[in-house]
Amino acid sequence: MSEDALFPLTLIQPDTHDAGPRVIAPGAVHVPGWLSLEQQRWIVKRFGEWTRGPVPLRAATLPGGHQMSVRTVCLGWHWQPYRYTREATDVNGRPVLEFPEWMVRLGRKAVSDAYSVGVENDALAQLASDYTPDAALVNYYDHGAAMGMHQDKDERSDAPVVSLSIGETCNFRFGNTQTRSKPYADVELRSGDLFVFGGPSRFAYHGIPKVFPGTCPEGCGLAHGRINITMRVTGLS
Numbered sequence: 001m002s003e004d005a006l007f008p009l010t011l012i013q014p015d016t017h018d019a020g021p022r023v024i025a026p027g028a029v030h031v032p033g034w035l036s037l038e039q040q041r042w043i044v045k046r047f048g049e050w051t052r053g054p055v056p057l058r059a060a061t062l063p064g065g066h067q068m069s070v071r072t073v074c075l076g077w078h079w080q081p082y083r084y085t086r087e088a089t090d091v092n093g094r095p096v097l098e099f100p101e102w103m104v105r106l107g108r109k110a111v112s113d114a115y116s117v118g119v120e121n122d123a124l125a126q127l128a129s130d131y132t133p134d135a136a137l138v139n140y141y142d143h144g145a146a147m148g149m150h151q152d153k154d155e156r157s158d159a160p161v162v163s164l165s166i167g168e169t170c171n172f173r174f175g176n177t178q179t180r181s182k183p184y185a186d187v188e189l190r191s192g193d194l195f196v197f198g199g200p201s202r203f204a205y206h207g208i209p210k211v212f213p214g215t216c217p218e219g220c221g222l223a224h225g226r227i228n229i230t231m232r233v234t235g236l237s
């Protein structure tokens, strides 16, 4: 099946927040309200466990010496700028937590739901069942945290990235594969939203220019801040 058929070219501008998958760019799909409040609360509880160790939440330091404002804890593989390791050698040297089985299942469901627009049933079932993420970056944005435009390119695989948001609403800037500047789409990601980027959008620049304080919905499990989980296939063994 061709890439065009798999990743429809229809561009829908993110101006409303109705439920249902919305294609932002070929292969990049936003599914508002994908997680129920109950699922969000359950994941927030797991987040509390992950941050208790063996590796704590930490703000990574980039090679130039700049420290990121977002703090991260990893599952499966530990990400540090710019590679994956099994031990958090830039934090405390401890082994990273295992990638949970439930998250593999959630990742498959995410791919299946996001690409349900325009992909034939058989191809979709195959794409989803093949999807086996083995690393997750669990980011926490507290007051004033942001993330600059970047590509997720430390993976040796072009499998999609699955992104889940819980807590405060943010502006997710989703750009192109060539430059970190325009053209890009600004997408509002709210608590419970899913965003999947794969295919022709897998290596698009993206970032979080702003998180909106005080926007956590009642019942999401988080009183302030934003949790983002990105699942990836590292292609490492």
Ligand SMILES: O=C(O)CCC(=O)C(=O)O
Binding pocket: 137, 139, 147, 152, 163, 172, 206, 207, 208, 228, 230
């Ligand atoms: O917080 C987000 O939604 C994006 C996070 C991200 O791009 C990353 O962890 O690489």
Ligand SMILES: [Fe+2]
Binding pocket: 150, 151, 152, 206
């Ligand atoms: Fe990213």
